[in-house]
Amino acid sequence: MNTATFMQQFGPIIIIFAIFYFLIIRPQQKREKERRDMLSSLKEGDDVITVGGIYGKILNIKDDVITLDVGDKIKIKVTRTAIGNILKKREKTED
Template sequence: MNFLIPLAHAQAGGGGAEGGSAIYSIGMIVVFFAIMFFLVIRPQMKRQKEHKKLIENLAKGNEIITAGGVAGRIREVGENFLVVEVAKDVEIRVQKSSVTSVVPKGTMDSL
């Protein structure tokens, strides 16, 4: 049984090398999160900011395309909803957040 004691002391003696690897591991985690921030989180925040600006600038007469692929001309702008004319005398109500893009005027006439 006494032969196990020197092994236990030998394992505990390597504390200096473990301290360096702990700093290295923490550094790698920080680098990983920095990469994730610049490749995933930051571009997503930029897209959200652009979409919010697009929704705030919607006005009557703009021609839009929704997330579902519906194209139309805005007839009324409410707080959360829009009334969109998709054909002559055919209007639908959509959420503002479903608008993905504003297209140039005259696009609806060419469709």
């Protein structure tokens, strides 16, 4: 089998895989990395929204459990992965 025959048979498959990688796999990996970075940057005092649509302020972070203040003295505990987005980062205070 020479090179020209090889490219005729397997070239389209290679091109389809390359398109698939750049249009689907690579952007998904980028979104996953951004989400991991967002979850690791959570701090007490951040205003967040959970994936279930609950708004709250982070009161405490212990390992993978986050305690949220959702208003009227109501506190709930969620896992770190339940946080969907950070709405407002805590203001840095100078000590």
